[in-house]
Amino acid sequence: MRILSIAAGTLLFLFMILMTIRLSGLNETYVPFDSTFLQGKTPYGIVGWEQNFLLEKNPELILWADVYRNKHDELLVKPWADRNQQKNDLDLSANPTRPLLKDLLQKFPKTRFIINCNVNINNIHVNLAQVIEEAKAEDHVMIASDYDTILISLKELKPRLVYGSSSSDITRIRSFQSLWVLPAAPLKADVYFVPLKYRGIDTVDADIVQEMHRRQKKVFLGPLSTKDEVQLALRLGADGLFVTDPFLLPPH
16 A cells, blocks of 8 residues: 555656646747748648749749758759759759759749758858848748758857758657647747658647647648648648648648
């Protein structure tokens, strides 16, 4: 009986700790990030930059640009078909299918871009900051990356840009949720931008979306490749839909 009593007391103590942590998170107040990028009617449609011809009919589309760097410190944009290729397998010269990021931003000065940078090499955040500044694109650019180091370093240079979440944010959010303390999970990103699954694990559910919205943060989901995935994202309440095929987007 004494052992059971000690175990019950320990469980009660742990419950009280978790409850305190949860309540402290729920008592936090948030204000929406004031950004031109996050204005407009949701859900936002997000497509690969190659689909830019669709801007003529739908100028509110957001273009996804996955960047890498060549030996001249120039930032190029991958085509979607090469999204999984490593730098050594990519063409390092600019051409119509792999344009310079600065040229793409300047060609579409009123278009919103999500710049995805998963090349964690020395000072690439400096290259990004310089290109964005020279293109005067601060108001219509969001930065995405799997690497916290890139997001943190670039945010020190460009704090007013919009930043997405990293892969470590997914782990952190899910871990806190499993302990019933999701409201206390730390998240510095302005947008919770995740695929539906990461390494075989669901990254988002209705509770996470509700928590992000409580924090005045947007939720972007994708890439979405089927109608079922798009419908699931809509049911969850996603604010942005990144689709591999623009015809998957719902009528706006």
